[in-house]
Amino acid sequence: MSERIREKLNILADAAKYDVSCSSSGGTRKNDNKGLGNSHASGICHTYTEDGRCVSLLKILLTNHCIYDCAFCVSRKSNDIQRAAFTVEEVVSLTINFYRRNFIEGLFLSSGIFKNADFTMERLLKVVKKLRLEERFNGYIHLKTIPGASEELIRQAGLYADRMSINLEMPTESGLKLLAPEKNHEDVKRPLGLIQNQIIQFNDEKKIIKNTPKFVPAGQSTQMVIGATPETDKDIMHTADAFYKKFSLKRVYYSGYIPISYDHRLPLIGTQPPLIRENRLYQTDWLMRFYGFHVNELLNDANPHLDIDIDPKLSWALRNLQFFPIDINVAAYRMILRIPGIGVSSAKKIMQARKFGKLRIDQLKKIGVAYNRAKHFIKCADTPYQIKDYQATQIKTFILAECQGKYSKIDVQQLILF
Structure with missing residues (x-):
């Protein structure tokens, strides 16, 4: 050359x-x-x-x-x-x-x-x-x-x-x-x-x-x-x-x-491009194309901006707690896709696996579900508590704390008091 x-x-x-x-x-x-x-x-x-x-x-x-x-x-x-x-x-x-x-x-x-x-x-x-x-x-x-x-x-x-x-x-x-x-x-x-x-x-x-x-x-x-x-x-x-x-x-x-x-x-x-915002937009794009979300569900006049702290799927779930908890053993595929911590591949595996019996926590983990996130939004055969026990701000704090490696029993006890 x-x-x-x-x-x-x-x-x-x-x-x-x-x-x-x-x-x-x-x-x-x-x-x-x-x-x-x-x-x-x-x-x-x-x-x-x-x-x-x-x-x-x-x-x-x-x-x-x-x-x-x-x-x-x-x-x-x-x-x-x-x-x-x-x-x-x-x-x-x-x-x-x-x-x-x-x-x-x-x-x-x-x-x-x-x-x-x-x-x-x-x-x-x-x-x-x-x-x-x-x-x-x-x-x-x-x-x-x-x-x-x-x-x-x-x-x-x-x-x-x-x-x-x-x-x-x-x-x-x-x-x-x-x-x-x-x-x-x-x-x-x-x-x-x-x-x-x-x-x-x-x-x-x-x-x-x-x-x-x-x-x-x-x-x-x-x-x-x-x-x-x-x-x-x-x-x-x-x-x-x-x-x-x-x-x-x-x-x-x-x-x-x-x-x-x-x-x-x-x-x-x-000097740095807005990379977190860019990433959140790609996640929203993915939800629209592969998860069955309509753009108005994710972004509207009441919520014109994406949450930088959490992904758009989790943000939607926290704003719509009336749809949860979702029973993993009977819910439709489109609703399972909307559960934070469950992707397309895991949702398909759940639909197949539950034909042979009710799914439990350990089985969901083996399937590939991000259980620490999904547990706040689902019911399965051995779910220990119901989502109605917590507010959206509490759930968000739990998940962020887990992501930062700061989750402890003391944290949980304090957050329940909110």
Whole structure:
């Protein structure tokens, strides 16, 4: 690898790290030449397949030149940074050479917008076409859609990419106009709708024509920056819920705002992104997609923000003690899923195991239930007490104390007096 290519790789891989929609591991562990591997290597990130395999990707921008001046973006045109651009041939060569050396199994390719959307999208398309048709590369490719690109270019790209994504940037139109007045959400919705319709069309054709080509087989996703604008958690998750329903997205990613450069429109939050809030949003997202919760149950006008101290499932349970305790031996699957400390896998095992007899505490622990948390919300064959004996604040304090390793009989006796 030439020094010039290495320099470009360092610049454009570093600029790409702020895009979290490829499930980057976020690792910073360096190799001191005494071990194996290097999670800090330029451009290498990780994503996970549906069957749990970890896949390494080359994660780069085609260029960090950009015609837009989005206040939150490191590649904004007014930012004084090193600029670089790969040629189509250089990206193809890097991908193939890294793959042959077993460094990567796929490519995540995004780009700043230079000249205009179509000019940029054409070059992204040339990269994936060259990889697929000339190099016969069959690894995973995640391609970023450029807002404002023509429908024909997006359709063609969908025939060669495994997944496509386009960043919503801010949760609301007002937030986007504040920090990126040249952009709007409609330029994001149009390609999302186009790709969704094409996926449906190709799937329908495949039922009739066996050799119908694949079109974005891994689906599409989007990303929102969290904390740069004053939206509540309720605003964020209502936007995510609407996009899941309207565009059948595989994922919505939540990226905690990282202060990159000073701008009077941006909040002063120090140097660390709001990681706890980001984590709570992902947990809420999971509850909506896999646990049967409606967004209004978790976030509403009375509760517009997530509890930082506890996860959203536990927070919901403490606000709705009227539904508890739930009898683990007779309750419906959807209600068992709502019990704190019980995940999807454990809920399925409970449904199967109780066919052979009533479940007891020791059996629940063997199944994988986090019993120290779940015990406050369930009844089973040998439950020692009822949830009605405690208030929500007491239960929350019990659980937090257990998590901190400070749970004792004295604590319990004192808390019962509250």
